[in-house]
Amino acid sequence: MKMMKQKYSVIVLFLLILASGATSFQSYQSTRSLVTRDMERALALTLKEQQSNVISADTIQLFNNNLLLEQLKGKAELAVDTRQQDFRCYAKCSAGTVFSLSDQRPASILWAAAMLWGFYCFYRRRKDVSSAFQPVCCYGGLGLSEADGRFYDAEGNRVNLTPMQQQLMEMFFRVPSHRLTKTEICEALWPKKEDASETLYTLIRRLKSVVEQHSDLKIEVDRGRAYELKIK
Structure with missing residues (x-):
């Protein structure tokens, strides 16, 4: 719109x-x-x-x-x-x-x-950009915008994520501990898939590089049973 x-x-x-x-x-x-x-x-x-x-x-x-x-x-x-x-x-x-x-x-x-x-258009554009970055929460230099539901880095630049990466990052951010079990992730992202382990591993591997590139965060793995978003 x-x-x-x-x-x-x-x-x-x-x-x-x-x-x-x-x-x-x-x-x-x-x-x-x-x-x-x-x-x-x-x-x-x-x-x-x-x-x-x-x-x-x-x-x-x-x-x-x-x-x-x-x-x-x-x-x-x-x-x-x-x-x-x-x-x-x-x-x-x-x-x-x-x-x-x-x-x-x-x-x-x-x-x-x-x-x-x-x-006027220039003013509105700047205002929209400014209002777009109203984080629900910030963590490790990464913020989730309330206006458009997107992630932004510490400088206000939008972090481009795939739809699946976006969903997983939102899950990490909305949990106070920033920790999710493998079961929680698989049931939320692939509810109809019997074994989504390989798909999850691929998703985590690709998401790690994006997160580390745009923030001070990293994704730690707890023996494949849980994943935690932590500050480096």
């Missing part, structure tokens, strides 16, 4: 970021079209009024006066295209100018929402 919630949280964060980017790009594109139309209209009107393709200080002044967008005046540029036989005057505007003229408030709101959601 927690993994599913985390998955949905990431999806929501991704959608917010995507919506912010799409809204910003859409606003930029619409503003660029508006700016282009205004510059082309102002340039055509300017060239018509001065009846010349020569750019001078008067041309620039007249061009600025013909612009309808007040924010564009003084920011648009006039240039001459010399790649053709006849010089052609054209207006242009930098991407930065277009972006500054575009309405980025909706995109900023979405981006702020994405940032807040990201911080």
Whole structure:
């Protein structure tokens, strides 16, 4: 369930970021079209009024006066295209100018929402990790979590156990003496098996290395009749 919630949280964060980017790009594109139309209209009107393709200080002044967008005046540029036989005057505007003229408030709101959601997810993740390690009991540097029923080492790292190893470790932890007889273990783990001795020996052998690697504990054998979880 927690993994599913985390998955949905990431999806929501991704959608917010995507919506912010799409809204910003859409606003930029619409503003660029508006700016282009205004510059082309102002340039055509300017060239018509001065009846010349020569750019001078008067041309620039007249061009600025013909612009309808007040924010564009003084920011648009006039240039001459010399790649053709006849010089052609054209207006242009930098991407930065277009972006500054575009309405980025909706995109900023979405981006702020994405940032807040990201911080919230990070906070919840840390809180979940912290709350996950609420040990029922600790013994020898190993703790059994009340929240998820998993074992964690002294640093809060989860100890990976097989389902059978998990069951046996829980049995050891829930007994005050941390001692279990062979009969108790076999009846709890393999109730329908007549002789589970070999299976138990294999389980204990593999569990020993895991326990000793992640804690200060060891499993002692009492002549094959009982097993005890002890501090080294």
